Amino acid sequence: MSAFPASAPSHVPREFADVIRDHLADLAEEMIAEIQASVPEYARPGDEKYVRAVRRAVEEALRLFLGRTAENGSGKGRLLEVYRAIGKGEANEGRPLDSLQAALRICARVAWRRLALESERLNLSHRRMSEVGEAILVYLDEIAAAAAEGYAGAQIKVAGELELRRRRLLDLVVADPPADPRAVEDLARAVRWTVPKTVAGVALAARSPGAGARPALPPDVLSDLDRSDPCLVVPDPDGPGRAGILDVAVRDWVVALGPPAPVHEAAQSLRLAREALTLARRGVLAGDGVIRCADHLSTLIIFKDEALIRVMRRVRLAPLGALRPAQRDRIAETLLAWLQCGYNANEVAARLHVHPQTVRYRLRQATELFGDQLKAPNDRFELEIALRARALSAQASPR
Missing domain, CATH: 1.10.10 (Arc Repressor Mutant, subunit A)
Structure with missing residues (x-):
């Protein structure tokens, strides 16, 4: 929502609208040049398709701004719709919202500079200049808010889809019998997860109902804590700095770490972790820290066939x-x-x-x-x- 008072003008003074209309192409060129010079994310001089997209966005912004004169502000719905879509597109492209907001400020600055150059010729009063400046700021605030809304919505959607894909990848990695390695590699590539040489399955159980706060884990750890048998997949568990990554979880969860295994044997690692977790809940293994299966292999063997x-x-x-x-x-x-x-x-x-x-x-x-x-x-x-x-x-x- 706008940060300016409701009395702020929502239309553009006709004199300034005429200036923009007469110099629309030049203004668009100037804005694009300054955006590309000042915001690295938009500097793709060799990508003609992308340059055309930026040009369309700038020209659309100018046309909608001009609409404030002809429609006396009645085109606001279309304006917000356009900039929500722009914000969504920025999120889908993976660019930070700061880049878009910087580009919008550059456009406003170029427009104001053009007004300053034309103000004497148009004989604009200080009051009229103030109205134009306020109209620019109100417009900037509205489109920035709409873009942020679209950006946030897209991020939520993208994050949700990414999380679903990561959970699907976890299912593939711990599948028994093992999934096709090509399927694992394809989905790993889609979620930007580097397939490691070894992994370890992790089984978890909340220490008390409702007490299982989600632990903060590195982004390369695949997790699904919402299933009936919560589990993780930790890549390269014996690598540098990996030993303590599960320590953050033991306050709220009983955590069992399976032995390191090749990716195609991840199901076996997770199976042993679940067996260790069961023994910990029975009191056979101490569950006050991370239970490392590699330290309890003989116990796991003994309890593998209790009838025997x-x-x-x-x-x-x-x-x-x-x-x-x-x-x-x-x-x-x-x-x-x-x-x-x-x-x-x-x-x-x-x-x-x-x-x-x-x-x-x-x-x-x-x-x-x-x-x-x-x-x-x-x-x-x-x-x-x-x-x-x-x-x-x-x-x-x-x-």
């Missing part, structure tokens, strides 16, 4: 069944630590914060219980998996 793990626990941990619950827990904890610490009782004692003699006593009990299982490497491996699964499950239960 239950069978392994029944078979390998059967000797613990004869013990009281508290004693069972102590023996299982000590035996797992011993297997993980390379069979070093002193390290086990330091890890569990007990005396080495206590560790040795418990290990003698474990040897009596498990016997040959502690001798064969394959049996020890399965026993460690079973004990690890038991410990992780116990960790999750209270949560």
Whole structure:
């Protein structure tokens, strides 16, 4: 809307309209020359089609300005329609609104300069000069506001279409089976996304209903937080400066980062991230920071087939069944630590914060219980998996 009072003249004094009409071609040339010299975005001397478009826009502006005399301001609707379309075109061309506004100011300045040159010949009074100047400013304000409205509308539309395309690209990247690489490359080119060498899928879950504020992420991160299973695709996750880009999200979201993978394996990376997210929500994995699947691969393997793990626990941990619950827990904890610490009782004692003699006593009990299982490497491996699964499950239960 105009920033000037309602009493400001909406028509152009006839004397000045006659000056513009007589010098329309010269004024248009002068305005175009100054616009191209002062606004880099409009300087395309070798593009004849573009120069003609600029010329049409300038001549249309002058004709509509002249219409203020003949129609006494009644052509305002047409004026605003034209400049909304111009603003929309600028947005679609990707030029900043400042460039258009600068061009409009240049046109107003050239028009006023022409008036100053002709004022003495026309014998215009100071009052008449003021009316012309105010008419120019009111006109400039109206068309600038209309152009800004068209520009904003186009930006919203373009942003919406771009976001839809980026979401479609995300769907293609994480498709299983993988999408045609040519389709990915074509859509990536359309949204100006450089296809990276590696990507990582990211699974997210809001920490509480309605509490998931959208994190500020780099523009090359593909995201869709509105779907039932929110996810991201992070390009080159191991690249310089990439390690902390998800840290901004962990306050409101539980975030699981899948392992780096080639683009055609993005679905697998996202699948692992979702599995890690599920384990975090169960309490198996800590979810207070970014959960990096690469740091929890063994846990993901253990919980990949829980039915199989239950069978392994029944078979390998059967000797613990004869013990009281508290004693069972102590023996299982000590035996797992011993297997993980390379069979070093002193390290086990330091890890569990007990005396080495206590560790040795418990290990003698474990040897009596498990016997040959502690001798064969394959049996020890399965026993460690079973004990690890038991410990992780116990960790999750209270949560």
